[in-house]
Amino acid sequence: MVTADMLDDTPPLRPRKPYLLRRKALRHILPWMVIIGIFVIWEIVVRVFEIEQFVLPAPSAIFASGWEWREPILVNAWQTFMTTVIGFLLAVIVGLLAGIAVGSSSLMYDSFYPALIGFNSIPKVAVVPILVIWFGVGTIPAIITAFLIAFFPILVNVAVGIATVEPELQDVLRALGASRWQVIRKVGLPRSMPYFFASLKVAITFAFVGTIVAETVAANKGIGNLMLVASSRFEVPLAFAGLLVTSVMGIAMYLVCAAAERRMTGWAMRGADAPQAAQG
Amino acid sequence: MKFVDLDRVSLRYGEDADGTLALHGATLRVATGEFVAVVGPSGCGKSTLMKVVTGLWPPTAGAVIVSGRKVTGPLSIAGMAFQNPTLLPWRTTLANVMLPLEIVQPHCSRLRREWAAYLAKARDLLALVGLKGFEDHFPWQLSGGMQQRASLCRALIHDPSLLMLDEPFASLDMFTREELWLALQDLWLAREPTVILVTHDLREAVFLADRVLVMSARPGRIIAEREVTLPRPRNLDGTYEPYSVALVHELREHISAARSTAA
Numbered sequence: 001m002v003t004a005d006m007l008d009d010t011p012p013l014r015p016r017k018p019y020l021l022r023r024k025a026l027r028h029i030l031p032w033m034v035i036i037g038i039f040v041i042w043e044i045v046v047r048v049f050e051i052e053q054f055v056l057p058a059p060s061a062i063f064a065s066g067w068e069w070r071e072p073i074l075v076n077a078w079q080t081f082m083t084t085v086i087g088f089l090l091a092v093i094v095g096l097l098a099g100i101a102v103g104s105s106s107l108m109y110d111s112f113y114p115a116l117i118g119f120n121s122i123p124k125v126a127v128v129p130i131l132v133i134w135f136g137v138g139t140i141p142a143i144i145t146a147f148l149i150a151f152f153p154i155l156v157n158v159a160v161g162i163a164t165v166e167p168e169l170q171d172v173l174r175a176l177g178a179s180r181w182q183v184i185r186k187v188g189l190p191r192s193m194p195y196f197f198a199s200l201k202v203a204i205t206f207a208f209v210g211t212i213v214a215e216t217v218a219a220n221k222g223i224g225n226l227m228l229v230a231s232s233r234f235e236v237p238l239a240f241a242g243l244l245v246t247s248v249m250g251i252a253m254y255l256v257c258a259a260a261e262r263r264m265t266g267w268a269m270r271g272a273d274a275p276q277a278a279q280g
Numbered sequence: 281m282k283f284v285d286l287d288r289v290s291l292r293y294g295e296d297a298d299g300t301l302a303l304h305g306a307t308l309r310v311a312t313g314e315f316v317a318v319v320g321p322s323g324c325g326k327s328t329l330m331k332v333v334t335g336l337w338p339p340t341a342g343a344v345i346v347s348g349r350k351v352t353g354p355l356s357i358a359g360m361a362f363q364n365p366t367l368l369p370w371r372t373t374l375a376n377v378m379l380p381l382e383i384v385q386p387h388c389s390r391l392r393r394e395w396a397a398y399l400a401k402a403r404d405l406l407a408l409v410g411l412k413g414f415e416d417h418f419p420w421q422l423s424g425g426m427q428q429r430a431s432l433c434r435a436l437i438h439d440p441s442l443l444m445l446d447e448p449f450a451s452l453d454m455f456t457r458e459e460l461w462l463a464l465q466d467l468w469l470a471r472e473p474t475v476i477l478v479t480h481d482l483r484e485a486v487f488l489a490d491r492v493l494v495m496s497a498r499p500g501r502i503i504a505e506r507e508v509t510l511p512r513p514r515n516l517d518g519t520y521e522p523y524s525v526a527l528v529h530e531l532r533e534h535i536s537a538a539r540s541t542a543a
Contacts (some may be wrong), residue, residue: 168366172434175334175444177356178383184377190370267370268419 057237058078066241070227080211083139084249088207095203096196097153099158103192104184108164120152125213130219137155140221142214143233149210150203157199172276194268197261205255206248282345283474284310284333284442288344290499291328302328303339304499312441315468316474317485319531320495321539326478327501330446333476334358346442355442358383359435359473363447365427367419373430374415377402380438389440400422405433408470409463425456429463436467443468445477449484458516462486465513481534482528486510487519492527494534497541504534 038057045051046058053061066073100113124145131141165188173183215224223242230238285306293300302325311318315334318326332338332344335351344351359380367376381387391398406415409429419427428448435443445464461484468475468488479485485492486508491529494504506527510518518524 166364166366168364169364169368171331171334172360172362172366173383174354175338175358175360176380176383176438177354182383183310183398186382187368190368194368266371267420 024250038212054234054236056128056238061237062240062244065237066244069238069241073241074227076221076223076242077249079139079221080208080215080246081249083142083215083222084146084204084207084211084253087143088150088253089206090143090147091203092153092200095154095199096146098151099155099192099196100162100184100189102155103159103162104180104188106163109159116152116155124149124210125217128214128217129219133213137218137220139219140219141218142211142224145214146207147211150207153199153202153206154196156197158192162188162193165191182189194261194265197257197265198259200261200263201254204257205250208250208253212246216224282309283312283314283342283347284308285335285345286329287345289339289344291325291332291337291472292340303332304501305527306495306501308478308493308502310474312474313472315477315488315490317479317489317492318478318495319479319485320500320536321483321527321535322326322480323496324495324497324538325496325500327446329495330360330444330476330478334360334442346432354504356421357440358444359438359440360444361428361431362446363433363450365419365424365431367420367427367430371413371518372416372418373406373422374399376419376430377433377437381433402433404530405437405486406430408467409422409433409460415417425460427453428452428456428460431465432467434458436471436473439471439472439473443462443473444476444483445479447479448477448504450480457484461463462516464488469513470487482531483519483524485531486524486527487514487516492531494531494538497529503533504519506531 013025043059046056051058055066066190100115102108127148128141128145135141135144162184165183169184169187173187178186212227214223215222216228217224219225223246227239227242230236230242286306287310289303290301291303293302306325306329308329318329320326328337333346333351335344335346335354338352346355347357366536367373368379371379378398381391388399403412403415406412406429409432411426411429411433414422414426419430422430428451432448435445449460451542452460465488477485477488482492489508490508492508493502494506495501496503507526510523
């Protein structure tokens with residue numbers, strides 16, 4: 001039998017692995033390796049099969065073209081970025097408020113949901129010409145398209161998060177005499193926050209899609225317009241450079257949303273590195 | 281003095297005749313400061329009874345009177361704890377326990393001004409159930425038994441005059457359960473709220489309650505009641521003494537009888 005005083009004072013620590021083999025380090029490096037890997041394979045495929053540049057340009061040609069046209073790319077990227085961010089922020093505000101309204105009562109949920117599904121089934125590209133009739137060619141149709149495409153996932157997620165609060169949790173609060181609004185504020189909203197932030201990550205990428213689609217159809221500025229002009233001039237590497245810049249912006253905004261998510265809803269993501277205390 | 285008074289209460293879920301009739305003619309009286317346990321076969325409407333008493337569900341027929349007033353909506357004087365601890369995962373243990381203070385008057389409006397006093401009170405309560413040092417842990421960092429203790433503290437923090445416990449210890453192991461019986465007895469002796477405890481566990485009912493009520497199978501009503509005259513504070517060994525054992529046996533027979541009439 002082993003008694004407590006036969007043991008060492010402190011339980012042994014797990015030996016640390018060298019930096020590059022540690023899980024955390026690996027997690028930071030792997031995404032970069034995947035991206036570089038894609039470019040390398042792409043470059044090899046283009047060179048080996050001698051694919052024409054106007055069909056599929058090699059990454060080297062795309063980067064060269066991107067550097068050559070850096071000024072118009074930056075100007076147009078900034079335009080696209082601002083359009084997307086404004087549309088996205090509108091979507092966040094409207095989606096959050098409408099989500100609370102729809103999720104807070106099952107009557108609202110049941111009445112509005114079919115209409116919302118119907119609305120979301122409309123391809124937003126089809127709406128752009130109508131927006132052009134209303135607002136003319138320019139930034140506003142692009143903002144509205146980004147907004148229209150991005151607000152739905154936010155609304156649905158917030159509504160679901162609030163509508164699916166455990167009945168027992170509601171009972172605890174209602175038995176204390178809490179009003180409906182108090183139940184939403186104390187339980188529904190915090191509970192829907194992980195859903196909300198998860199939806200932001202989807203919504204921001206959607207917003208970029210909306211902006212670029214609208215810019216391609218009806219704008220004289222922005223990455224969408226730049227790509228349209230580039231491909232009409234058979235400057236295919238430049239069109240691809242536009243795509244690349246868009247994905248970089250998409251990733252950047254995604255990371256911003258993901259960081260906000262981690263900060264605000266860390267409680268919902270108890271990963272392996274969270275301190276695990278007291279079992280028993 | 282009667283604190284809770286249910287007179288021939290019936291409750292049918294849904295609005296048409298084929299809705300489940302959960303309670304039928306349930307009559308129940310609980311005195312102020314009394315500790316009552318309700319036992320019965322599973323699905324007999326015990327949880328429904330809790331919801332009717334706290335005003336979460338209006339009865340289909342009959343009258344519910346709590347603290348001299350007819351119950352028409354959710355009471356604000358009740359503390360509740362369930363089988364599932366239902367702690368909010370985004371709040372620390374301490375913040376979870378203090379949740380009722382943010383809702384119930386007069387605490388709600390005093391909370392900010394007398395923050396330190398309330399904080400001390402919550403810490404004391406947690407210490408009383410053996411959760412000292414875990415105030416800043418999140419619920420998922422606690423074991424099931426510790427979560428349930430925190431849930432009890434949350435039910436008690438606003439000094440409710442009525443404490444409704446719906447099988448609060450059912451999902452715990454025997455040792456933790458017995459420990460919490462003692463903790464609950466201490467809390468009750470210290471504050472003397474009126475307690476209605478719904479449970480499957482007859483030993484638990486006999487150990488904790490002043491009076492044990494037996495419910496019939498669905499539709500539920502009270503078919504038997506037994507006083508438990510053991511002196512307080514009771515200890516766990518007492519539950520194995522002849523008096524308690526005989527009482528448990530007798531209650532068991534009532535429940536078997538209720539089950540066989542249902543089948």
